[in-house]
Amino acid sequence: MSYIETTMKKLQRSSPGQPEFYQATEEILQSLRPLIDKHPQYLQQNIIERMVEPERQIMFRVVWHDDEGKVHVNKGYRVQFSSTLGPYKGGIRFHPSVNASTIKFLGFEQIFKNALTGLSLGGGKGGSDFDPKNRSEQEIMRFCQAFMTELHRHIGATVDVPAGDIGVGKREIGYMFGQYKRLNGNFEGVLTGKGLNWGGSLVRSEATGYGLVYFTENMLQAHDDSLDGKRCLVSGAGNVAIHTIEKLYQLGALPVSCSDSTGTLYHEKGIDLILVRELKEQRRSSLIDYLESHSDAKFTPIDQYPKDGHAVWRIKADAAFPCATQNELTLADAKALSENGINCIVEGANMPCTADAQAHIIATGMHYGPAKAANAGGVATSQLEMAQNASMIQWSFTEVDKRLQEIMKDIYQRCSETAIEFHQPCNLAFGANIAGFRKVADAMLEQGLV
Incomplete structure (x- = not known):
């Protein structure tokens, strides 16, 4: 049995019943065989086993009440997978299908997506099985505030910077940001996808x-x-x-x-x-x-x-x-x-x-x-929003769009060149997996056992 197969079996024992997470993990790990053959130090330092286990998994209940006063309980998640390249970065999803497997597959993919942008971003993901459909504005606000009340102690502008995802747009980001500010007393770029009047970036929604x-x-x-x-x-x-x-x-x-x-x-x-x-x-x-x-x-x-x-x-x-x-x-x-x-x-x-x-x-x-x-353009522009927040300025639409175009061109070239390097030209999935993994793995080796 190969090292990768052994790792997958071990992962299935430690994280049972998570098919989406297994699918995402195996797709990447199977691509790594030629890289591992070329660079055995990744095996010697157990980089793969370290990478497939999140640095931190946070699960919490979210208690809120609807417009009739009925109390509801939902489950909330934040999986902080890797901070090797920078603060954890990844969206928050509100959808009935959200579970541990969904969040972990998204968080694992986010590590490599963020690495491919060339920006200083780690990987994470979060969400809840809350369904915002057919809910009033007040119900959505109360849920977002309850969600952030539990999450706020685990995030920060240089720690973990969530964004939106399915079911979470500018409205939900606004309610969560307001609650974070109220609880922490800090006006900081702790979330991306914010409104343009209070720290958001042009082009972020596009x-x-x-x-x-x-x-x-x-x-x-x-x-x-x-x-x-x-x-x-x-x-x-x-x-x-x-x-x-x-x-x-x-x-x-x-x-x-x-x-x-x-x-x-x-x-x-x-x-x-x-x-x-x-x-x-x-x-x-x-x-x-x-x-x-x-x-x-x-x-x-x-x-x-x-x-x-x-x-x-x-x-x-x-x-x-x-x-x-x-x-x-x-x-x-x-x-x-x-x-x-x-x-x-x-x-x-x-x-x-x-x-x-x-x-x-x-x-x-x-x-x-x-x-x-x-689809890394969203997280890339989120980092551009973080940069603007840190400088307390706002760039023009043209400036952000130009940077986005350059980032996407660089991502394509990075994937293409890596695929060619390993004799699989035109296989951009292979190139993306190798390029993203190698950047994170090399940084892990340089940082030691952390």
Whole structure:
């Protein structure tokens, strides 16, 4: 049994019942074989075993009451995985699906994503199984305050700087920041994704979607191609999907789909982004209401999805951008995409492809941008927000966007060069895993047993 297999079995014993965490861990560890063969010091110093165990795992109950006075109890998490390269950095997710496995897989991925940015950021993640849907503003505020009351003692501007994620936007960040300030008496950059009037950064809300498209354009340009004129499939209808669609339009592409928890929207003429924004950000309604304004569009309810996958990936197009959630793109979906002419898949969500789907995509030779590289624009701009907070200044939209473009170009080049170094050119997933791991591992060796 190999060292990696032994490590995985040990991890499954110490962290039982966490399939998403195992999936993310094994995907990275399997990539490391050639690196370990070349640099045995990583084995000698047990770097892998040290890295797969979080430095700290915090679990707590969150007690709050609704508008009728009924008391509710939710579970809260913050997993501080690695502070080797800087303060823990990673989002907070509010969604019923949140559990220890979800948070740990996200936190583990965050280590390498943050390392690839070239910025001084460690890796962490947090969240709760609280569902903000159909909750009033006051209920959301009370929950956020209760969550921060438990979390505040574990975070700080140079310790752990959370951001938003699914279910946590500027509103939730605002309520949590206010509670942190009240409890600690400090106005500091302890959260990113803040409002522009009180320490936020321009481009932060756009950054993950924009960065995703910048990464894609760099990847295609390296193969004498571009996004101009390409029909694009996008899943999701949240912040990442919306800004991916926006930037695709700006670069001459035609996004024709998006999706939410109720189903998939397909509009052959191109998605009406203004209307989607109104539906999701103002009216907070289902995408099916899009048909009231565009009768030529098609909506597929979730109960009519293929049994082996997702309706959005069965549409003919040129490029695909999964931006919804983990494991949303199955092996059957990946095969359908290749049969329908897709030659470019770039991940906006975290681990949106199942393990066998990812293997199929890489084997077919499609242009593939893995999440830990392609969707790093959000955390990169969070660090730019931290830098602005530390200097008590605010950069212009143009300045932040320029830095974001440079960071995404550097990430692509780092992944590509590492893949070439280890004789797997074009396999950016392999390059991303090796490049991210090596940066963190080398720093761990230099810092000793900490």
